[in-house]
Structures are given as structure tokens and as C-alpha cells.
Amino acid sequence: MALHTTRPDVPALLRDAGLAGFVAALLAFPLLGFELNASAQGITLNYRLLWIVYAAAIVFAGRLGISLALFYLAPQIASLIPKSGGLFARLSPHATRYSVGVIMIVLALALPWAGADRNLVDKATLILIYIMLGWGLNIVVGLAGLLDLGYVAFYAVGAYSYAILSTTFGLSFWICLPLAGLLAGAFGIALGFPVLRLRGDYLAIVTLGFGEIIREIIINWQVVTGGPNGIGGIARPSFFGLEMLPVATEGHTTFSDFFNIPFSPDQRVIFLYYLILMLALATNFFTLRIRQLPIGRAWEALREDEIACRSLGLNPTMVKLSAFAIGATFAGFAGSFFAARQNFISPESFTFIESAIILAIVVLGGMGSQIGIVLAAILLVGLPEWFRDLAEFRMVAFGAAMVLIMIWRPQGLLSHREPTLRLGSGGSP
Amino acid sequence: MTTPKPVLTVEHLTIRFGGLLAIDDLSFEARTGDITALIGPNGAGKTTAFNCITGFYKPDTGRMSFHHPSGETHLLERMDGFRIARAGVVRSFQNIRLFPAMSVAENLMVAQHVALQRASIFSIAGFLRLPSYLKAEREAHDKARYWLAQTGLENDADTLAGSLPYGSQRRLEIARAMCADPSLLCLDEPAAGLNPSESLALNALLKKIRDEHKISILLIEHDMSVVMQISDRIHVLEQGRLIASGTPDEIRANPDVIRAYLGVEDHDELAMVSGGQV
Known part of the structure; x- marks a missing residue:
């Protein structure tokens, strides 16, 4: 310990740890202090006062340990973390970012063949849905700076559009996909109009309400949406007209028959994986392109300063509505894919927690960073899936991971923003 | 010689915030190709006038016409801020x-x-x-x-x-x-916080915009070294009213302007202002 001439202030650390232990005891009292025993005689209440003591003791020791560790290890830790830009600062040059993107895409393409089992591909499909939703919401929140807490509503509109069109009119997935996007986009505009004047917290509250309204409508409009029972028997997407089914429906051919291979459910899983990968990549390509167009710059300018935008002749109404509409459209695409993959949808899939997770992905990814959103989606959607072995402590591990990230990178995993053009001495790239 | 149409005509502009009369029957014009300055003590209503002209406030009464060099006339009090910017x-x-x-x-x-x-x-x-x-x-x-x-x-x-x-x-x-x-560039205190050499550079830039790019400028400014050197005409506001208009030399010699900037000297006037309580 040659580095340290000072000694830790032990009484202060003990006080701090004591306080943490006290808070832990307070929290543990209602959470751990009681146990309900259901038996044939009825329900009895057990007191587990010792558990409270254990909890307080663990927190006390842990807090003391962390304080001491931080005291002795702080300089080493500080030297590990670069001052600005963080771990990924060296990714900032355009070429490096580009190659990281290409490597990620190649890995994603190779995943089903690299010995991954069906389970993993299925999880990857789920993560990709959230990546796509994150990229879509990023347009609204990350670029245009409009805090939207009801994004799941558009996801629901997309899912139900496909489900209803498919089960009622027998339309195929590929016809319904653009229709679902359009419908969700129209809902985006419908939400956009009343909230044009709102910003920040107020906008968040209204969008939150909008998300709930859509869910309530779905639950209560039984005739159309099937109410709480949902809609089942939704047609699976076909591969250029070839069905991913063991036995072909009338007038169609199955994928396995066409290529003369035995049918296996894995084919469908892998097909769905590639389908959402393509949809997500299309979203990404669209976002990267549109960021460099006037409308994309207008979104970012609106996030920065709405009054300055108006003074330069930008129509804030159009800028906001376009952001809402385009963000919602991608949610609609993702929703119709979700419905096609699940075969069955119900209002339970579109609760507020979904909006919260998607928003957390965008914020954690670093508000506007495309690769950051990928990492955040893997963390937020992937971790709880892989933590399933931890059973009821799954969400504790999830919470701990979130806290660690917020300590380590409060500005998000990748907060670097690449300018959309360079006019410097090098000329535009 | 025919005088060209003014680029901006403000007539009887009045705006009130609750009980406060921020601008009271203000009329002035900015000539095409001129640098026109709006000056006045703090709280005189200069920025409020600007906000009306550029559509950020809607005036209670008054008309503001903007004459684009192409010959079009826009009535600014009827337009949204972003449309005013698009008009120039x-x-x-x-x-x-x-x-x-x-x-x-x-x-x-x-x-x-x-x-x-x-x-x-x-x-x-x-x-x-x-x-x-x-x-x-x-x-x-x-x-x-x-x-x-x-x-x-x-x-x-x-x-x-x-x-x-x-x-x-x-x-x-x-x-x-x-x-x-723009056809009319409105600058709200462009020299605020600049050091003397930066102010000089600003003067040169504004003159260049006027002379080479033929763009009219309307500016609010406190820095007299900027205002007096580059303005073609100056309008002086005090408590929402126009108290003087003229060339820099005329303004410099105007007693009302001196009074507005240096305060009231006459004891009788002071008594009048404070309602005879002195």
C-alpha cells in the first residue's frame, strides 16, 4: 500500500455502513420479516425476525467491504476507466465503428450455424425484436428528444393489425407487414397531434396514458380484438410463398417439400430469426440514412432547441409528427412480426413494462447510439433470460446489473454521437 | 429619386402582459439596405418588439408589414414564427x-x-x-x-x-x-459579451452583410461603439414608447435620449413621475 499515505476514516465508514444496515433492516422488516404458511388449518403468520438481522448484517458487512475496497482500489480503478468517452471512445472513428457494425452483422448471420441450439436462436429472435423496437423508439426519444412512455401502443397496433387482417381476411404476412406499419404510423400521428405543445414530463405522462388507452381498447373491444382472450391461430409468415409448415395448406407448397428436405421445426425458428434480423437491419439502415437528411437533422435540432428551430423556418409540428409517425411505423413492423412469431397475441403482451424496457434500452444504450442499443437490448432482454436459473432472484440480479451500469456509465453505454457530416479540412467523407 | 419601400414597417404595435404595458403604440420603419438599431434602457421593450416581429409573441394591436425585395408584402402579425423565418x-x-x-x-x-x-x-x-x-x-x-x-x-x-x-x-x-x-436579419444584442477587438470584427461583418450581400439589418444593441459606428438609423425606446428616431449624430444630441439614459435631472419632473410624493 505504498500508494496510500492516508488511512481510511474508520468511524465514518462504520457510520456509513451502519446507516446502510439500518435501511436494510427497515426494508427487510416487511419484505422478509413475515412468512405466510398455508396449511389445511388455514393461513398462519410466522415471524422471521432473525432474517431481518441477517439482512442488516449482510448489508452492513457488504457496505463496509465496498467502502474499504474503493478506498484502497480507487486509483487503480480510475486508471482503468478512460477520462472521457469511456471504454468505447476508441470506437469513435468512422471506419472503426463501421467495422464493428459489420462484425456484429456477420456474427448475427452466423449464429444459427455456429452450433447454436434452437433455444438460443429463439432468445436471439426475442432480443432482435427489442433491438428493432429500441431503434424505432430511438428516432422519437434519442433523435427528436420526445419522451415517449407509450411506445408499446404502436407495437400493439402493429400486432393486432396483422392478427385481425390475417384471421379475418386471410391476408398474408407480406401484405400485412406494410399495412401494419402504415396503421401504426397513422396512430403515431393521431397521438402526435394532441401532444404537440407538450414537452418533457408532460409529454411522458400523456404518452403513458395513450399506451394504456390502446390496451384498454384492446381488452374491451371484444368483437374485434377478442378482448382478454386475445387472437389465436395467426398465420405464420411464408418464405417467398413457401410455407413453414409440416403439411401444406391448400394451393401452397411447404418449404421442406420444395427443397426436398425433411421438415423440422428448427427451420421455422431459423427463418423467423433471419426475418427479424432483416427487419431490424432495415430499421438501422433507414435511421442511419435519415439522420443525414434534412428531416433527421431537424429532429436532432428540435431536441436541442425548439425555439431556435422555429427561428430558422422549421415547422415544429411537422418535425414532431414525422418523428412520431416514423418511430411508430417501425413499432408496427415489429408488432406484426411478433404476432406472426407468437401465433397468438393477447393484451398481456403490451403492458406498460414493455414500454419501460424499450425506453430503458434506448437510455442505457446512450440516447441515439445504434450500437449502444444493441448492447443494451442484449443486456436488458438477454440477462433476465439467462438468469432464469436464479429463479426468483432473477430480477434482483437484473436490478444489480442496472445499478452497476448506472454507476459505471450514467450517460449510457455508448454516448458518442457521430456528426452527420464533416466540412473540415478533410472534406466530407 | 424615389425612396425604396422600407423593408419593415411597424405601425401602432401594442402588447400587454397582464397589467404591464410592454409596448405602447410603437411605430417605426427599417429602410431597405440599412442597418437600423433599436436602443433603449433595460426593460424598454426592445426584445419584446423583436419577439413580435419574429412571431414569438402575438401583439394585441398593430400591424407589421415586411416588404420582401421581390415585391411581396407579408403581414407578420398574422404569421407563425417559422413562416416569418421562411419569408425572410x-x-x-x-x-x-x-x-x-x-x-x-x-x-x-x-x-x-x-x-x-x-x-x-x-x-x-x-x-x-x-x-x-x-x-x-x-x-x-x-x-x-x-x-x-x-x-x-x-x-x-x-x-x-x-x-x-x-x-x-x-x-x-x-x-x-x-x-x-434572410432579407432582413434581426440581431438581438450581437455584441453582448464581446471584447473590443471582437466588437470591431462584428462591425466589419455586419457592414459586409449590408454592403456586399444587400441584406437589411435590424439590431438591438447596448454597445454604443457598435451602434453609433455602423447604424444608418437609430430608434430609441423607453418604457415601451418610441422617444426618438434619427441618424447616430441626431440621436447623440437628442435631450430625450440623454434623459432616458442618464436619468431624470429635473426635480419637478421627478415629482410628476412619482405622483407628487416628493
Whole structure:
């Protein structure tokens, strides 16, 4: 310990740890202090006062340990973390970012063949849905700076559009996909109009309400949406007209028959994986392109300063509505894919927690960073899936991971923003 | 010799915030090709007048007509702020309003949004990178580069606007306003916080905008070294009223202006102002 001439202030650390232990005891009292025993005689209440003591003791020791560790290890830790830009600062040059993107895409393409089992591909499909939703919401929140807490509503509109069109009119997935996007986009505009004047917290509250309204409508409009029972028997997407089914429906051919291979459910899983990968990549390509167009710059300018935008002749109404509409459209695409993959949808899939997770992905990814959103989606959607072995402590591990990230990178995993053009001495790239 | 139409005519402008009469029957005009200055003590209503002209406030009464060099006349009191900017009245702000997290070049590109958006045809031509759009984009880059050079920011094109030093941010705001293609450039205290040499550079820049680019300028300014040297005409406001108009020399000699700036000397007047309580 040659580095340290000072000694830790032990009484202060003990006080701090004591306080943490006290808070832990307070929290543990209602959470751990009681146990309900259901038996044939009825329900009895057990007191587990010792558990409270254990909890307080663990927190006390842990807090003391962390304080001491931080005291002795702080300089080493500080030297590990670069001052600005963080771990990924060296990714900032355009070429490096580009190659990281290409490597990620190649890995994603190779995943089903690299010995991954069906389970993993299925999880990857789920993560990709959230990546796509994150990229879509990023347009609204990350670029245009409009805090939207009801994004799941558009996801629901997309899912139900496909489900209803498919089960009622027998339309195929590929016809319904653009229709679902359009419908969700129209809902985006419908939400956009009343909230044009709102910003920040107020906008968040209204969008939150909008998300709930859509869910309530779905639950209560039984005739159309099937109410709480949902809609089942939704047609699976076909591969250029070839069905991913063991036995072909009338007038169609199955994928396995066409290529003369035995049918296996894995084919469908892998097909769905590639389908959402393509949809997500299309979203990404669209976002990267549109960021460099006037409308994309207008979104970012609106996030920065709405009054300055108006003074330069930008129509804030159009800028906001376009952001809402385009963000919602991608949610609609993702929703119709979700419905096609699940075969069955119900209002339970579109609760507020979904909006919260998607928003957390965008914020954690670093508000506007495309690769950051990928990492955040893997963390937020992937971790709880892989933590399933931890059973009821799954969400504790999830919470701990979130806290660690917020300590380590409060500005998000990748907060670097690449300018959309360079006019410097090098000329535009 | 016929006098050209004034670029801006303000008639009987009045605006009230609750009980406060911020602007009281203000009429003035800004001549085409002139640098017109609005001066007055703090709270005289200069910025309020600006906010009315640029559509950020709606006046209670009054008419403001903007005569575009093409011959069109726009009645500003009926227009939204962004439409006024599109018509050719572009402003800067007293407390600088840049897009701080965007690069300097991007700030200048946003200013050309209207033209670029038109060239991108609902973003379709832009998305497909059609030649017509790429040409418009190149022209926008050139224009941005030109104004960067004019404002001495050519080496800062790719830095974040928010990380520029204060004086550069002021110049960037002018460059950005110029990229928006104004016919009347409205500057709200462009010299605030500048050091003397920066003020001199600003004078030269504003004169150049007037003489070479034939753009009329309306400015609010406290810095008399700027106002007196470059203004063609000055209007003096006090407590929402116009108390004097004229050339810099006339204004310098005007007793009302001196009184407004240096305070009331006459004891009888003081008694009148405070309601006879002295």
C-alpha cells in the first residue's frame, strides 16, 4: 500500500455502513420479516425476525467491504476507466465503428450455424425484436428528444393489425407487414397531434396514458380484438410463398417439400430469426440514412432547441409528427412480426413494462447510439433470460446489473454521437 | 429619386402582459439596405418588439408589414414564427440559442433545412441520393463553408457548437442566421459579451452583410461603439414608447435620449413621475 499515505476514516465508514444496515433492516422488516404458511388449518403468520438481522448484517458487512475496497482500489480503478468517452471512445472513428457494425452483422448471420441450439436462436429472435423496437423508439426519444412512455401502443397496433387482417381476411404476412406499419404510423400521428405543445414530463405522462388507452381498447373491444382472450391461430409468415409448415395448406407448397428436405421445426425458428434480423437491419439502415437528411437533422435540432428551430423556418409540428409517425411505423413492423412469431397475441403482451424496457434500452444504450442499443437490448432482454436459473432472484440480479451500469456509465453505454457530416479540412467523407 | 419601400414597417404595435404595458403604440420603419438599431434602457421593450416581429409573441394591436425585395408584402402579425423565418426575417437571440450537441457544420445545415427539404422531395430523393438532391446538398455545404469563412470559424466546422468559446458562438449564430437566407436579419444584442477587438470584427461583418450581400439589418444593441459606428438609423425606446428616431449624430444630441439614459435631472419632473410624493 505504498500508494496510500492516508488511512481510511474508520468511524465514518462504520457510520456509513451502519446507516446502510439500518435501511436494510427497515426494508427487510416487511419484505422478509413475515412468512405466510398455508396449511389445511388455514393461513398462519410466522415471524422471521432473525432474517431481518441477517439482512442488516449482510448489508452492513457488504457496505463496509465496498467502502474499504474503493478506498484502497480507487486509483487503480480510475486508471482503468478512460477520462472521457469511456471504454468505447476508441470506437469513435468512422471506419472503426463501421467495422464493428459489420462484425456484429456477420456474427448475427452466423449464429444459427455456429452450433447454436434452437433455444438460443429463439432468445436471439426475442432480443432482435427489442433491438428493432429500441431503434424505432430511438428516432422519437434519442433523435427528436420526445419522451415517449407509450411506445408499446404502436407495437400493439402493429400486432393486432396483422392478427385481425390475417384471421379475418386471410391476408398474408407480406401484405400485412406494410399495412401494419402504415396503421401504426397513422396512430403515431393521431397521438402526435394532441401532444404537440407538450414537452418533457408532460409529454411522458400523456404518452403513458395513450399506451394504456390502446390496451384498454384492446381488452374491451371484444368483437374485434377478442378482448382478454386475445387472437389465436395467426398465420405464420411464408418464405417467398413457401410455407413453414409440416403439411401444406391448400394451393401452397411447404418449404421442406420444395427443397426436398425433411421438415423440422428448427427451420421455422431459423427463418423467423433471419426475418427479424432483416427487419431490424432495415430499421438501422433507414435511421442511419435519415439522420443525414434534412428531416433527421431537424429532429436532432428540435431536441436541442425548439425555439431556435422555429427561428430558422422549421415547422415544429411537422418535425414532431414525422418523428412520431416514423418511430411508430417501425413499432408496427415489429408488432406484426411478433404476432406472426407468437401465433397468438393477447393484451398481456403490451403492458406498460414493455414500454419501460424499450425506453430503458434506448437510455442505457446512450440516447441515439445504434450500437449502444444493441448492447443494451442484449443486456436488458438477454440477462433476465439467462438468469432464469436464479429463479426468483432473477430480477434482483437484473436490478444489480442496472445499478452497476448506472454507476459505471450514467450517460449510457455508448454516448458518442457521430456528426452527420464533416466540412473540415478533410472534406466530407 | 424615389425612396425604396422600407423593408419593415411597424405601425401602432401594442402588447400587454397582464397589467404591464410592454409596448405602447410603437411605430417605426427599417429602410431597405440599412442597418437600423433599436436602443433603449433595460426593460424598454426592445426584445419584446423583436419577439413580435419574429412571431414569438402575438401583439394585441398593430400591424407589421415586411416588404420582401421581390415585391411581396407579408403581414407578420398574422404569421407563425417559422413562416416569418421562411419569408425572410431571421433572428438571433440575446441568450445564444445554438444546437449545442451538434457540430458547427450541422448547425449551418439545419439553417438550410427549408431549401434542402424541398430538394429532398419528402425525403425520397434524399433517401435514394438522387443527383438532384446531392447537388442541393453540395451547394448547402458550400454555403456553410462560405459563412464559416466569413465569420472566422473555418477551423471549427466539425467541433460541437456547445464547446465553442463564447465569442465564436455569437459569430456562429450570425452565420447560421445568414445560412437561412434572410432579407432582413434581426440581431438581438450581437455584441453582448464581446471584447473590443471582437466588437470591431462584428462591425466589419455586419457592414459586409449590408454592403456586399444587400441584406437589411435590424439590431438591438447596448454597445454604443457598435451602434453609433455602423447604424444608418437609430430608434430609441423607453418604457415601451418610441422617444426618438434619427441618424447616430441626431440621436447623440437628442435631450430625450440623454434623459432616458442618464436619468431624470429635473426635480419637478421627478415629482410628476412619482405622483407628487416628493
